[in-house]
Amino acid sequence: MTLEVDHSPRVETPLLQFVEVAKTFADGTRALAGVTFAVPRAQFCVLLGPSGSGKSTLLRCVNGLVEPDRGTVRFDGLRLERRSLPSIRRRVAMVHQHFNLVERLPVGTNILTGALARVPAWRAYLHWFPRELRDKACALALRVGLEPHHLRRRVSELSGGQQQRVGIARAFLCDPDLLLADEPVASLDPATARDILELLREAARERATTVLCSLHQPELAHRFADRVLGLRSGRIVFDGPPERLDEAALARIYGDGLAAARLELAA
Amino acid sequence: MTAVHPARSAPGTVRLDPPYDWRAALLVLVAGFLLLLSGQRVQLDRFVALSGEAILAQLGFVEGSQVGRGLGRMVQSLFPVAVEERREVTRIADLDRDKLPAFARIERIETTRFELDRTTMALVPIVESKEYLVEPFGYLFRVFGKMVETIEIALWATILSVLLSAPIAVLAAANYTPHRALYYAARGLVSFLRAIPELVSALFLVLAFGFGPIAGILALGLHAAGFLGKFYAEDIEAADKKPQEALRALGASKLRVLRSAVLPQVAPAYVAYTLYILDRNVRMATVVGLVGAGGIGQELKGRYDLFEYDHVGTILVVIFATVFLLDQISARLRARLL
Ligand SMILES: Nc1ncnc2c1ncn2[C@@H]1O[C@H](COP(=O)(O)OP(=O)(O)O)[C@@H](O)[C@H]1O
Ligand SMILES: [Mg+2]
Numbered sequence: 001m002t003l004e005v006d007h008s009p010r011v012e013t014p015l016l017q018f019v020e021v022a023k024t025f026a027d028g029t030r031a032l033a034g035v036t037f038a039v040p041r042a043q044f045c046v047l048l049g050p051s052g053s054g055k056s057t058l059l060r061c062v063n064g065l066v067e068p069d070r071g072t073v074r075f076d077g078l079r080l081e082r083r084s085l086p087s088i089r090r091r092v093a094m095v096h097q098h099f100n101l102v103e104r105l106p107v108g109t110n111i112l113t114g115a116l117a118r119v120p121a122w123r124a125y126l127h128w129f130p131r132e133l134r135d136k137a138c139a140l141a142l143r144v145g146l147e148p149h150h151l152r153r154r155v156s157e158l159s160g161g162q163q164q165r166v167g168i169a170r171a172f173l174c175d176p177d178l179l180l181a182d183e184p185v186a187s188l189d190p191a192t193a194r195d196i197l198e199l200l201r202e203a204a205r206e207r208a209t210t211v212l213c214s215l216h217q218p219e220l221a222h223r224f225a226d227r228v229l230g231l232r233s234g235r236i237v238f239d240g241p242p243e244r245l246d247e248a249a250l251a252r253i254y255g256d257g258l259a260a261a262r263l264e265l266a267a
Numbered sequence: 268m269t270a271v272h273p274a275r276s277a278p279g280t281v282r283l284d285p286p287y288d289w290r291a292a293l294l295v296l297v298a299g300f301l302l303l304l305s306g307q308r309v310q311l312d313r314f315v316a317l318s319g320e321a322i323l324a325q326l327g328f329v330e331g332s333q334v335g336r337g338l339g340r341m342v343q344s345l346f347p348v349a350v351e352e353r354r355e356v357t358r359i360a361d362l363d364r365d366k367l368p369a370f371a372r373i374e375r376i377e378t379t380r381f382e383l384d385r386t387t388m389a390l391v392p393i394v395e396s397k398e399y400l401v402e403p404f405g406y407l408f409r410v411f412g413k414m415v416e417t418i419e420i421a422l423w424a425t426i427l428s429v430l431l432s433a434p435i436a437v438l439a440a441a442n443y444t445p446h447r448a449l450y451y452a453a454r455g456l457v458s459f460l461r462a463i464p465e466l467v468s469a470l471f472l473v474l475a476f477g478f479g480p481i482a483g484i485l486a487l488g489l490h491a492a493g494f495l496g497k498f499y500a501e502d503i504e505a506a507d508k509k510p511q512e513a514l515r516a517l518g519a520s521k522l523r524v525l526r527s528a529v530l531p532q533v534a535p536a537y538v539a540y541t542l543y544i545l546d547r548n549v550r551m552a553t554v555v556g557l558v559g560a561g562g563i564g565q566e567l568k569g570r571y572d573l574f575e576y577d578h579v580g581t582i583l584v585v586i587f588a589t590v591f592l593l594d595q596i597s598a599r600l601r602a603r604l605l
Contacts, residue, residue: 063516089518100513104531113527117518124523170513 013077014038015178015210016062021071022234023057031057033234034071039178039212044201046221047214048238048245049231050254055214058231059180062212063092076177090117093171095200097183099163103156107146107166110155111137114173133173140169144199161192165199172203179204181213185220197224218250345580352405356398371402406578410563410585417562418589420483421548427488428495429541432457435492436499443503443525453496460493469555480561487551491544498540502533538604542597549593553586 016039023032031054039045047055060066061073064085073080075088093114101110112129123129129137141151144165155163164184171179181200185193197213201224204211215221221228222242230238230253237252238245306312317334324332356362356373367373375398381390402408438444438453465486472482503525510528519527556564563582570578 065512065516086518089516092516094513094516096509096513098509100509102510102528102531103507104534105527113514113519114517116514116523116527117520121523124519125526127527167513174517 015041015076016212017072017074018058018061019072019074021058021061021068021073023054023061023066023068023070031234032061032068035231035234035236036071037229037236037239039210041210042205042208044204044211044213044224044226046225046228046242047212047231048218048221048228048253049214049216051216053231054234055216055231056182057234059094059182059212059214062178062180063089063094086117090174091177093174093176093179095164095167095171095179095181095184097186099155099160099167099187101155101163101166101170104154106152106154107141107158108134108137108151110166111141111169111173114170118174137169137173140172141166143203144169144172145195160188161196164188164196168196168200168203172207172209175207176209179209179211179213181211183214183216186216193220194223218245218253221245341576344576345583347577348580348584349575349577350404350407350581352402352409354400356400359400362400367400368402370404371400374399374401406581407585410566410581413563413566413582414585414589416480417552417556417564418549418593420480420560420562421487421545421552423484424487424491424548424552425541425545427484428491428544431488431492432495432499435496436503437525439496439500440503443521443529453500457493457496457500460489461497462493463490465490465551465555466558469560470558473559478559478561478565483552483555483560483562486555486560487548490551491548495540495544499533499537502536503529506532535604539601542601546590546593546597550590 018035018037021032021035022030024030035054035058047058049055057066061068062075062080064080075084075092078084078088080088102113105113109127112127112133115129115133116124119129119133138148138151142148146162146165146169150158150162155166158166164187167184179200184200185196188196197220200211200213203209213224222245225242228238228240228242228245229236230249232253232255238249240249317332320329320332321334323329324335353374364373375396377394377396380393380395382393383389384391435453435457438449439457441450444450444453468489469482469486472485476482476485506529510532511524514524514528552562553564553567556562556566557568559565559568563586567579567582570576570582
């Protein structure tokens with residue numbers, strides 16, 4: 001793995017690169033213990049690992065919500081640091097486990113907040129978004145499976161699955177190059193979870209968006225991933241296509257929890 | 268002290284202690300004793316004796332009471348309240364007798380006065396006649412006018428406090444302040460503003476700006492800014508972090524996150540605080556008027572000093588009606604906005 005700036009043409013640089021990234025929290029918890037991997041463009045890459053294995057921390061290192069204390073993160077060849085963070089954040093969107101929507105705002109406005117960093121200040125403060133953006137938000141809302149009458153409703157009046165659809169629409173509003181999804185379906189029932197992941201994968205495919213999505217159920221990883229990264233105690237212990245996710249691999253990822261994982265795989 | 272959580276006594280056994288122990292009982296005893304001491308210092312014993320006497324008098328067991336007599340005198344002098352305005356015609360500068368104000372009339376009142384004639388040493392009746400301009404609802408209208416002025420003072424004081432406290436609240440919220448030093452400065456300012464009672468600052472502001480509404484607006488507005496600044500800031504700090512993080516991750520600046528993720532969350536509480544401040548300002552505006560800071564309080568103080576208690580009665584009735592009405596309005600407003 002080379003550490004120099006990569007000057008080769010854009011298509012050949014992986015979109016995202018982690019080199020020996022480590023993070024220990026102030027209370028001494030080691031969440032990442034030196035993680036190295038690269039994600040090429042347009043890949044649907046699933047981060048699989050038990051709860052507490054460091055998936056959220058890894059994803060949050062990409063958009064600067066967590067600052068690694070060792071190693072480098074490169075986005076499109078650009079090293080992530082304080083200076084480059086604003087421009088990187090505009091190209092990276094995130095879908096959250098708990099949706100993280102503004103519950104008292106209507107669905108439409110929530111989708112439009114995805115463009116908050118891209119409109120002039122007066123528009124941002126008055127929530128007076130330009131016509132093209134509003135039209136795009138409407139089209140996206142329909143694309144993610146919301147009904148037109150949902151647009152004016154408060155988010156708090158929607159079901160969990162519908163709220164996550166809003167979260168996905170917000171993430172896609174500004175056509176991100178990379179979509180981070182942190183257990184996007186962990187708060188949803190299994191049928192809704194499959195629908196939402198299906199939507200996420202299709203929407204990403206239409207736009208050739210790269211996705212890095214964390215999951216804790218091998219069954220879902222198996223079904224939706226182009227590639228699986230297995231994480232355990234802050235280390236990558238598996239890297240390969242989902243077909244290679246056999247019992248030995250699951251044992252490496254889940255350890256003692258293997259029995260539970262197997263049950264889920266059978267389900 | 269209170270151990271509701273499981274405590275381990277012997278290895279392997281877990282027990283639940285009762286929620287209080289002897290220390291809590293001791294604390295209650297000590298607090299009760301201190302309250303008794305303090306009650307004596309503020310003459311609560313006298314209060315109990317006097318009100319007991321008044322109740323016994325009401326029930327007919329004893330003959331009259333100090334409190335009963337005092338209250339009776341007060342009620343008698345306040346009621347009936349003054350409604351008309353009566354002015355001596357000779358004291359009105361340019362009165363046009365053909366164009367009196369609406370509903371007004373001129374009354375001639377003759378008074379007979381006896382004077383001692385020095386030569387005959389007899390009392391001689393002297394008839395004097397005075398003319399009065401009587402406006403039947405004149406005083407009521409005057410009080411209404413003063414009440415409107417009071418409400419205007421309260422309204423502007425509220426606007427001033429909101430405008431002042433909004434930026435202070437951002438500086439005084441630990442998670443949005445641009446700098447630690449500004450945070451402490453804003454916290455200090457907020458406590459300082461809240462610590463000065465309106466009546467005291469009004470006294471000084473009247474010296475600076477003269478009698479009238481300016482002093483009232485400033486006194487009320489500054490005090491309320493201290494109150495709102497503290498409460499606005501605490502709500503910003505307590506707002507749900509998840510949507511803020513989501514918008515931050517999308518690259519939105521701090522102020523934009525504040526606007527889009529925090530403001531919608533805190534807005535209902537802000538409306539409630541601000542309505543409370545408006546309500547409080549209307550009541551306090553009448554009080555600061557007592558020291559000359561405009562509005563109905565100024566009128567009240569004037570009449571009170573002239574012993575015109577029937578006029579004081581009118582003012583009190585109008586204040587009560589206004590506060591009651593505003594309460595109803597703000598309850599409706601709250602229900603609609605929240
Ligand atoms: N802000 C934090 N402070 C301290 N410890 C944290 C913090 N965030 C996460 N951790 C710890 O880091 C480890 C990894 O957490 P996380 O990345 O959330 O795992 P996952 O998303 O896979 O469940 C856990 O042990 C967790 O308790
Ligand atoms: Mg997590």
